[in-house]
Amino acid sequence: MTLIQYIVDNYQLIVQKAGQHIVLAGIGVLIACAIGIPTGFLITNSRRASNIVINIANIFQTIPALAIFAFGIPLLGIGTKPAIFALVLYALLPIIKNTLIGINNVDPAIIEAARGMGMSKSQIMFKVEVPLAISVIMGGVRIATVTGIGIATIGAFIGAGGLGQLIFQGVGMVNYNMVVAGAIFSSLLALLADFILGILESKLTSKGIIKRETI
Amino acid sequence: MIRLQKVTKTYDQKINVVKDLDLQIEKGELVVLVGESGCGKTTTMKMINRLIEPTSGDIFIDGQNTKTVDGNELRRNIGYVIQNVGLFPHLTIEHNIATVPLLCKKNRDEVMERVKDLLDLVDLPHEQYAHRFPRELSGGQQQRVGVARALANDPDIILMDEPFSALDPITREQLQNELLKLQDELQKTIVFVTHDIDEALKIGDRIAVMAGGKILQYDKPEDILKNPHNDFVESFVGSDRLWKTPDMLRAEDIMSKKVVEIGARRSVAHAIELMKEHNTDVLVVVDKVSPRPNKLLGIVGTNRLKGVTDHSVKMEDIMKADVVEIPHHMNLTEVLGIRKEKKIRYSPVVDEDGKVIGIITNTSIINVFTDIVPETEEY
Numbered sequence: 001m002t003l004i005q006y007i008v009d010n011y012q013l014i015v016q017k018a019g020q021h022i023v024l025a026g027i028g029v030l031i032a033c034a035i036g037i038p039t040g041f042l043i044t045n046s047r048r049a050s051n052i053v054i055n056i057a058n059i060f061q062t063i064p065a066l067a068i069f070a071f072g073i074p075l076l077g078i079g080t081k082p083a084i085f086a087l088v089l090y091a092l093l094p095i096i097k098n099t100l101i102g103i104n105n106v107d108p109a110i111i112e113a114a115r116g117m118g119m120s121k122s123q124i125m126f127k128v129e130v131p132l133a134i135s136v137i138m139g140g141v142r143i144a145t146v147t148g149i150g151i152a153t154i155g156a157f158i159g160a161g162g163l164g165q166l167i168f169q170g171v172g173m174v175n176y177n178m179v180v181a182g183a184i185f186s187s188l189l190a191l192l193a194d195f196i197l198g199i200l201e202s203k204l205t206s207k208g209i210i211k212r213e214t215i
Numbered sequence: 216m217i218r219l220q221k222v223t224k225t226y227d228q229k230i231n232v233v234k235d236l237d238l239q240i241e242k243g244e245l246v247v248l249v250g251e252s253g254c255g256k257t258t259t260m261k262m263i264n265r266l267i268e269p270t271s272g273d274i275f276i277d278g279q280n281t282k283t284v285d286g287n288e289l290r291r292n293i294g295y296v297i298q299n300v301g302l303f304p305h306l307t308i309e310h311n312i313a314t315v316p317l318l319c320k321k322n323r324d325e326v327m328e329r330v331k332d333l334l335d336l337v338d339l340p341h342e343q344y345a346h347r348f349p350r351e352l353s354g355g356q357q358q359r360v361g362v363a364r365a366l367a368n369d370p371d372i373i374l375m376d377e378p379f380s381a382l383d384p385i386t387r388e389q390l391q392n393e394l395l396k397l398q399d400e401l402q403k404t405i406v407f408v409t410h411d412i413d414e415a416l417k418i419g420d421r422i423a424v425m426a427g428g429k430i431l432q433y434d435k436p437e438d439i440l441k442n443p444h445n446d447f448v449e450s451f452v453g454s455d456r457l458w459k460t461p462d463m464l465r466a467e468d469i470m471s472k473k474v475v476e477i478g479a480r481r482s483v484a485h486a487i488e489l490m491k492e493h494n495t496d497v498l499v500v501v502d503k504v505s506p507r508p509n510k511l512l513g514i515v516g517t518n519r520l521k522g523v524t525d526h527s528v529k530m531e532d533i534m535k536a537d538v539v540e541i542p543h544h545m546n547l548t549e550v551l552g553i554r555k556e557k558k559i560r561y562s563p564v565v566d567e568d569g570k571v572i573g574i575i576t577n578t579s580i581i582n583v584f585t586d587i588v589p590e591t592e593e594y
Binding site: 107109110111112113114115116117118119120123127128131132205206207208209210 | 264266286287288289290291292293295297298299300301302303304305306307314315318348349350361364374
C-alpha cells in the first residue's frame with residue numbers, strides 16, 4: 001500500500017522525471033539513428049569498412065556505462081550532455097549492425113533487377129533497399145531504445161535527471177518506495193517505447209514482406 | 216537495331232571474357248546467345264544495357280553509340296528480365312510493373328491503364344492479381360510479371376537473361392510459347408541468353424553459339440543444325456538433333472538433286488535411253504519450247520513406260536500431269552503429309568522461279584536419315 005501511496009503522493013515528481021527520462025533516451029536514440037543508419041548504409045559495400053565500424057561499436061558496448069558517463073564529464077561538463085553522449089555510443093551498435101544486416105539481406109537479384117531497370121543508386125536505396133530493410137533496421141532501433149532507457153537511469157549519477165534520480169535519491173534516503181517507483185516506471189517506459197516502436201515498425205513494413213524475427 | 220563492334224571485356228587486365236566480338240541484331244529480331252556457362256553470353260548481353268561497361272569496342276543502338284547516353288536513361292528504355300525474376304517484394308504486382316514508367320515521370324493514370332493491358336497480355340487477370348504481392352504468386356506467374364515489367368515502358372529492345380531456366384519444364388514450355396506469341400504481336404528486338412540449346416532452337420530467329428568469349432556461329436536455327444561451322448558447334452548442338460526437330464528439315468534437304476529433264480515431245484525410246492544413261496527411274500517432263508522454257512509439265516516414272524511399244528507416243532501423252540509441286544522451303548512434316556494424303560510417289564521440288572531443283576522420293580527421304588544416323592552395328 002505504501003508504494004502506491006508514494007506514487008499517488010508524488011505523481012507530479014514522477015511525471016517530471018519520466019519526462020526528463022524520455023527526453024534523455026529519445027535524444028540519444030535519435031542522434032544514434034542519425035549517425036548509425038547512414039553509417040550502416042555507407043559500409044554495406046565494403047566488408048573491411050563494416051568490420052572496422054562494427055568492431056569500434058562493439059568496443060563502445062563493452063565499456064561500462066558509468067565509465068563512459070565519467071569520460072564525458074571533462075569534455076561536456078555535468079548534466080544531460082555527457083549522458084546523451086553515452087547513450088548515443090551505446091545505441092550505435094544495434095542500429096548500425098541491424099542496418100547492415102537489413103541491407104545485406106536484400107536479395108541480390110532484386111538489386112540487379114533494379115539496376116537493369118535503370119534505377120539510380122539513390123533510387124535503389126530509397127525505393128528498394130530501405131523499404132525492404134526497414135523492419136530489420138527498426139528492430140535495431142527498438143533494441144537501442146530499450147537499452148537506452150535502461151542506461152539513462154544511470155545518467156542521474158552525473159546530474160542528468162530522469163527516473164534514475166528517484167532510484168539514487170531513494171537509496172541515499174533509504175526510501176525503498178522511491179527506489180521501486182523509479183525502477184518500475186523506467187521499466188514501464190521501456191515497455192511502452194518498445195510497444196509504440198513495434199506499431200511504427202509494422203506500419204512502415206510492407207505487407208508483401210514476410211516479417212523476419214530479429215535479435 | 217543493335218550493333219556490337221569489336222567489343223572486348225577484360226577483367227584484371229588478363230582474363231578476356233569477351234573478345235573482339237562483332238554482332239548485329241536487326242530490329243524485331245529475337246536473337247539467342249547460347250553457350251556453356253562462362254562463355255561470355257551474359258557479359259555480352261549486359262554490355263548492351265551497360266550493366267557491364269565494355270573494356271573496348273563500341274555498341275550502337277539504332278546508330279547511336281551507347282557510350283554517349285546516360286546509363287540509367289539507357290536502361291530505362293531497354294526491358295530487362297532475369298532468371299531470378301527480382302520482383303520487388305514490398306510492392307504489389309501493379310506497382311512492380313509500373314516502376315519504370317513512374318520513374319520516368321509518366322502520367323500516373325495512363326501508366327496504371329497500361330499496367331492493366333500488360334497484365335492481360337501476360338494472362339494474369341488484372342482484378343485478380345494487380346493488388347497481390349509477389350510472394351503470393353507461383354514462379355511462373357512471377358516471371359510473367361517480370362516480362363510485363365520489362366514491357367512497361369514500351370521499350371524497343373528487351374534483354375532476357377535465362378528467364379525461364381529456374382522454372383519447371385512444363386511452365387518453361389508454356390512461357391516459351393507465350394513469349395513467341397507475344398513476339399508475333401509486338402515485334403520487339405529481343406536478346407535472349409540461355410545455356411539450353413533446345414530453348415535456343417525453339418525460340419530464336421537467329422542463334423549465336425558462343426564459346427570462350429567469341430561467337431562461333433551466328434545463323435538461323437536450321438542452318439546451325441544443318442551446317443555447323445565446326446566440331447564444337449556440332450557437338451554442342453548435338454548431331455542427332457535433326458531427328459528431334461523434323462520441322463527444321465526442308466524439302467531441299469530431303470530431295471534427290473538428280474533431276475533429268477526430258478522434252479514433252481520426246482519418244483519413249485529416248486526416255487528409256489536417258490534413264491539408263493543417268494541411272495534414274497524418273498524423268499521430269501518440261502516444256503522445251505517457249506513461252507516459258509523448262510516449265511514443269513509432268514513426271515514420267517518407269518511404270519508409265521512399261522508396255523508402251525508404239526514409238527510415236529510422246530512424253531506428254533503418258534506423263535503424270537497433275538503433279539504437286541513442293542516449294543523448296545516446305546518442311547519435312549508438311550511434305551510427308553502431302554505425300555501421304557495424295558499417295559504421291561514422286562514429288563518435284565521447285566525454287567522461287569518454278570524451276571525443278573530436285574525430286575523427293577521414298578528413297579531420297581530414307582537416304583537423309585541414313586546419312587544422319589551413324590552405322591553402329593554390322594550385320
